Amino acid sequence: MESVLKVILSSGVGRAGLALFALLTGISVYVLVSYPLDYGSRVWYNPAVWADNPAVKPPIWAKPGAVPHSVFLQEEPTEVRKASTGERRLYRFEIPHPYEKPPDSLSLTLTEAVYYSRPPLLTVSLTRPDGRSVRLYRYSPPAPRPGEEAPYVRHRDSPHRVDLGADPQVRAQVSAFLRDEYGLRLSANELRGRLMEILFGEPTSPEERGGPAAFRPLPGTYALEVEVTVFDRRDRIGALQAVRGGETFGWMGTDSLGRDLAQGLLFGFPVSLIIGILTSVLATLLGASLGIMSGYLGGRVDLLIQRSADVINNIPGLPLLIFLVFIFGSNLFLVIIPVIVFFSWPGLAIIVRSMVLQLREGQLVEAERSLGATRWRIMFRHILPQVGPYLLAQLIFFAPSAILSEATLSFLGLGDTSLPTWGQILEGAFRTGAVYRGYWWWVVPPGLLIVITAVAFMLIALSLEPIANPRLRRS
Amino acid sequence: MAILEVRDLYLYYETPRGPVHAVDGVSFELPEGSALGLVGESGSGKTSLGLALLRLLPKNVDTYKGSIRLEGRELMELSDEQFRREIRWRKIAMAFQGAMNVLNPVVKVWLQIAEPLLLEKTPRPQARARVEELLELVGLSKDVADRYPHELSGGMKQRVVLAAALVMNPKVVILDEPTSALDVSIQAQIMNLLKRLKRELGLSYIFITHDIALASDLCDYLGIAYAGQIVELGTSEQVLLEPEHPYTQGLLESIPRLRSTRLPSFIPGAPPDPVDLPEGCRFRERCPKAFERCTEMPPLLQGKGAGHEVRCWLLAGR
Amino acid sequence: MAILRKLLLRALSLIAVVLIVLVLVVVVLGATGFSDRILSSVISEEMRAVRQQLAETIRDPQELERALREQRRELEAFYGLDKPWYVRLPQDVLRVLTLDLGEARTVATAQGSKRIQDIIAERLPRTALLFTTALVIYFLIGVWLGTLLATRPGSKLDRVLSYFAAVSFALPSWWTGILLILIFYFYLGGLLPAGGMYSTPPPEGGLARFLDLAYHAILPIFTLVLVATGPLMYVARTITLNVAQEDHVTFARAKGIPEGLVRRRHILRVAAPPIVTGLILGLVGSIAGSITTEIVFRWPGMGQLYFQAVSGQPDESLIVALTFVYTMLYALARFILEILYLILDPRVRY
Ligand SMILES: Nc1ncnc2c1ncn2[C@@H]1O[C@H](COP(=O)(O)OP(=O)(O)O)[C@@H](O)[C@H]1O
Ligand code: SF4
Numbered sequence A: 001m002e003s004v005l006k007v008i009l010s011s012g013v014g015r016a017g018l019a020l021f022a023l024l025t026g027i028s029v030y031v032l033v034s035y036p037l038d039y040g041s042r043v044w045y046n047p048a049v050w051a052d053n054p055a056v057k058p059p060i061w062a063k064p065g066a067v068p069h070s071v072f073l074q075e076e077p078t079e080v081r082k083a084s085t086g087e088r089r090l091y092r093f094e095i096p097h098p099y100e101k102p103p104d105s106l107s108l109t110l111t112e113a114v115y116y117s118r119p120p121l122l123t124v125s126l127t128r129p130d131g132r133s134v135r136l137y138r139y140s141p142p143a144p145r146p147g148e149e150a151p152y153v154r155h156r157d158s159p160h161r162v163d164l165g166a167d168p169q170v171r172a173q174v175s176a177f178l179r180d181e182y183g184l185r186l187s188a189n190e191l192r193g194r195l196m197e198i199l200f201g202e203p204t205s206p207e208e209r210g211g212p213a214a215f216r217p218l219p220g221t222y223a224l225e226v227e228v229t230v231f232d233r234r235d236r237i238g239a240l241q242a243v244r245g246g247e248t249f250g251w252m253g254t255d256s257l258g259r260d261l262a263q264g265l266l267f268g269f270p271v272s273l274i275i276g277i278l279t280s281v282l283a284t285l286l287g288a289s290l291g292i293m294s295g296y297l298g299g300r301v302d303l304l305i306q307r308s309a310d311v312i313n314n315i316p317g318l319p320l321l322i323f324l325v326f327i328f329g330s331n332l333f334l335v336i337i338p339v340i341v342f343f344s345w346p347g348l349a350i351i352v353r354s355m356v357l358q359l360r361e362g363q364l365v366e367a368e369r370s371l372g373a374t375r376w377r378i379m380f381r382h383i384l385p386q387v388g389p390y391l392l393a394q395l396i397f398f399a400p401s402a403i404l405s406e407a408t409l410s411f412l413g414l415g416d417t418s419l420p421t422w423g424q425i426l427e428g429a430f431r432t433g434a435v436y437r438g439y440w441w442w443v444v445p446p447g448l449l450i451v452i453t454a455v456a457f458m459l460i461a462l463s464l465e466p467i468a469n470p471r472l473r474r475s
Numbered sequence B: 001m002a003i004l005e006v007r008d009l010y011l012y013y014e015t016p017r018g019p020v021h022a023v024d025g026v027s028f029e030l031p032e033g034s035a036l037g038l039v040g041e042s043g044s045g046k047t048s049l050g051l052a053l054l055r056l057l058p059k060n061v062d063t064y065k066g067s068i069r070l071e072g073r074e075l076m077e078l079s080d081e082q083f084r085r086e087i088r089w090r091k092i093a094m095a096f097q098g099a100m101n102v103l104n105p106v107v108k109v110w111l112q113i114a115e116p117l118l119l120e121k122t123p124r125p126q127a128r129a130r131v132e133e134l135l136e137l138v139g140l141s142k143d144v145a146d147r148y149p150h151e152l153s154g155g156m157k158q159r160v161v162l163a164a165a166l167v168m169n170p171k172v173v174i175l176d177e178p179t180s181a182l183d184v185s186i187q188a189q190i191m192n193l194l195k196r197l198k199r200e201l202g203l204s205y206i207f208i209t210h211d212i213a214l215a216s217d218l219c220d221y222l223g224i225a226y227a228g229q230i231v232e233l234g235t236s237e238q239v240l241l242e243p244e245h246p247y248t249q250g251l252l253e254s255i256p257r258l259r260s261t262r263l264p265s266f267i268p269g270a271p272p273d274p275v276d277l278p279e280g281c282r283f284r285e286r287c288p289k290a291f292e293r294c295t296e297m298p299p300l301l302q303g304k305g306a307g308h309e310v311r312c313w314l315l316a317g318r
Numbered sequence C: 001m002a003i004l005r006k007l008l009l010r011a012l013s014l015i016a017v018v019l020i021v022l023v024l025v026v027v028v029l030g031a032t033g034f035s036d037r038i039l040s041s042v043i044s045e046e047m048r049a050v051r052q053q054l055a056e057t058i059r060d061p062q063e064l065e066r067a068l069r070e071q072r073r074e075l076e077a078f079y080g081l082d083k084p085w086y087v088r089l090p091q092d093v094l095r096v097l098t099l100d101l102g103e104a105r106t107v108a109t110a111q112g113s114k115r116i117q118d119i120i121a122e123r124l125p126r127t128a129l130l131f132t133t134a135l136v137i138y139f140l141i142g143v144w145l146g147t148l149l150a151t152r153p154g155s156k157l158d159r160v161l162s163y164f165a166a167v168s169f170a171l172p173s174w175w176t177g178i179l180l181i182l183i184f185y186f187y188l189g190g191l192l193p194a195g196g197m198y199s200t201p202p203p204e205g206g207l208a209r210f211l212d213l214a215y216h217a218i219l220p221i222f223t224l225v226l227v228a229t230g231p232l233m234y235v236a237r238t239i240t241l242n243v244a245q246e247d248h249v250t251f252a253r254a255k256g257i258p259e260g261l262v263r264r265r266h267i268l269r270v271a272a273p274p275i276v277t278g279l280i281l282g283l284v285g286s287i288a289g290s291i292t293t294e295i296v297f298r299w300p301g302m303g304q305l306y307f308q309a310v311s312g313q314p315d316e317s318l319i320v321a322l323t324f325v326y327t328m329l330y331a332l333a334r335f336i337l338e339i340l341y342l343i344l345d346p347r348v349r350y
């Protein structure tokens, strides 16, 4: 064990590999403690989580000066005015927008509304830098159902989200706004897909315009105001959240569902390391035990093991891997890893067997046998430790191919969908045509991480060449 | 007249730890038709000397200088190409150490022997005939010609290597531990073969071995090598009967004798690190007779008369 | 004679492997109930058509149900669903072995044939084209570079290419393909096509068609070569380096053999058999690479067909047939390389 470490550290390749491996492990540990274990099903594959995010946007560092993605959350009103019955509560979101272009989207989400008599009324409007104010949207949570008792709780588990850039109600309101303020006649239908451009801009003057209505950006500070009229002082609003969708998002961008790729990529670290380590440990254990048994017991057991090893060695891996995972399902721990292990052990078993055959004739084993040690005892107490360093080297050799096999299965759509992996992120990218549209941030990083992880193991394995391949040891 | 005259030959290898002094100022003469035995422990630079004589230098050579005269002609002045064409195998051949790995595993025996001939455009049937003649000369049957090396035993391989060395009628044959990989009965056969060849073909040998008894059986002259240098040189009689160097004496005492009750004694310790040699005499740390001067200055090779030379401070006083 | 016996033994054991794989596939399909499920869904589909037909002629609902039940029983007998899988499937194995591969459910050839035999006959050459061309190229480059590097170990080129080898070991061919599409199709403005085998519509005329095919094959072949060259190069380098240090090489030099000949006859020739072994060991990876590369580049070969057979609506006959054909193909490629090995190395000839 110590000697193996010394061999790794004695070469530049080994040190580089070990450093990379340490980095990967560090990130994995961080992810394991900070992410929930059911992250896959609860977050990654849950579209509601990502509803507010812009779809397929590059990372923020890739496009400096782009409109960033901003989230504004308010749990308490900015201002409260008493009314004859109940209150008017004002939630005001200041949105600085010094950009020469409209944002990608603007949305508002209401989480939890509790009322005692009548449902509260929400009125949303936008005040622009030129002082003009646009009424956008009105909303009341569903009324009490027959037989329901106060307080009435709404939107606790399913928040109410409105996309202010696409909602028909908003379109109608903006159409009216254009008519009243600028005398422009554009039907709600004609506004489809143009709301942001209009809300965050002003019409070009008629002489500039000539043709159909055009809008120029209007930089400045915008205020999104939500007035909540409650009819009982006890009524409560949980939180209001305004989101301005950016042209960029987060450190790694988003995919077509608006998922934050940084999170998926991070979660891939522990998954990938676990696949690499678990598979190689199992394959080494299996290969070594079968090899030792085969070499030490000889006879029929030997024949059986060697024949099986020979057959499996002669099977083209991927087609069978695809077949087995397809039939038995994509469970990572119950199917994918065992199947990869099943295809990995033979080479090792064959080599260990020949090592054992040499050792079996050795004096130490001879002496033990004459003292009456059992075969199992000799096998595991004396032979295993002697082939140990070699096994450790082999162990590391298995990891990269296991990682790559899993990634390939995932890429083929046969991955375990309870855990996001780099291969699955790439599968999504390829299936939705991200490659042809140049969404590099969705395509390059996951593959790069697969390669880096495999290379980390590879470099360590290369530095162990003198142990794994004694032929090279001589000068 | 000496067919081969070597003066101050040096061959150092470059290593990360510093230069390895494998051949460190070696001089000797080899009279035509005689055999010089080079005796020394493993690592004393014997093989390196053989390689140096054939200019077979590894990539990491550090120093290679001196004078090698063959039939009066200075070989160090030849270009690499000339050396390869005119000297290797045509004048000096070498039967390498460890015959097991010396033959190319995927080429038939006869082609390996005939290779230099065929390179000279000798017609194949003639080359083939020459190979069969040589095989018989070294005591192998003709049909060995069409076999591959892995089909031969160790002794047979050694004979093939010898046959290969003789194919171009060389003047000098360097025999590097020709028998050390073989068991004793076959060893004796090969030694007899060597004696016969020397007699019949008038060959000159440089016989490299770690076994002084074996060398004394074949050789007219003996050179005792230690840590890259020759520490004693003379005729076999001089060296065997009047050994002067403590190392030679130690070597002789380590030979088991039939008619003696004295147990063979071995020289304690190990040869020095060829990268980090001790100051003074290189044998100092193992020498039973070492005194102050031995630590101060390295001894020079001193003539004792009649060509007997010794590298030891004990002789300087006399 | 000895060599023939050896070859025969290898051939037999490879045939045994193919058989075992086939049985394994069939048993897995049967024992998991997969085969039954697929067959009954096939039958249900056919029954829908039958029901419509019968409903037009038979008015009486009871009569209709009876006729339908009768029909279903006939279909079940036809597909063998009335027998348990372990009775039905040995027949399947025999059928496949006689190269009667059955019919595909949705895929068809350009001529519209649904016979899997025809489909594979159409696709196999396409896969072979990609696979063999790449194999020849990466073999030549890998061996050439590897043996070249062995002449100057530790040089800058050697170190750079060693790292390249480690990276290319770790490079999934499909991701490499995706990257190449991103570069050569997207960023370089469609310099090379992103996939497919011919342009749409394919050009007229033999030469134009061939050039179009070559144009489409550049990226997939480049992908396979890029991924496979590194490992082979590394293997070739290590082996050559080892052989160059062996005593027989010094012996050859001592004989006065010129350096070029020493290199060819005494180093490369001796290194050849173990390099072929390296190639054999890389074969599994190359087959896997060719499957995923076909998928990425939508190359209509067997790999893409396999992908279609397992994704979407799974096609049992196609899966069995393709697993069988791939195993055969692998065994065949391996056998050819082993013959090569036997020719190259006299030590294993008897
Ligand atoms: N190519 C080389 N590079 C560095 N050291 C070498 C090389 N070849 C031999 N040596 C060293 O040179 C010394 C002499 O070796 P060698 O000539 O083989 O001795 P001998 O034949 O007497 O056993 C030994 O210490 C050996 O390790
Ligand atoms: S010089 Fe001194 S140490 Fe060296 S051999 Fe002579 S006596 Fe011994």
Ligand SMILES: [Mg+2]
Pocket: B043, B046, B047, B048, B097
């Ligand atoms: Mg030697």
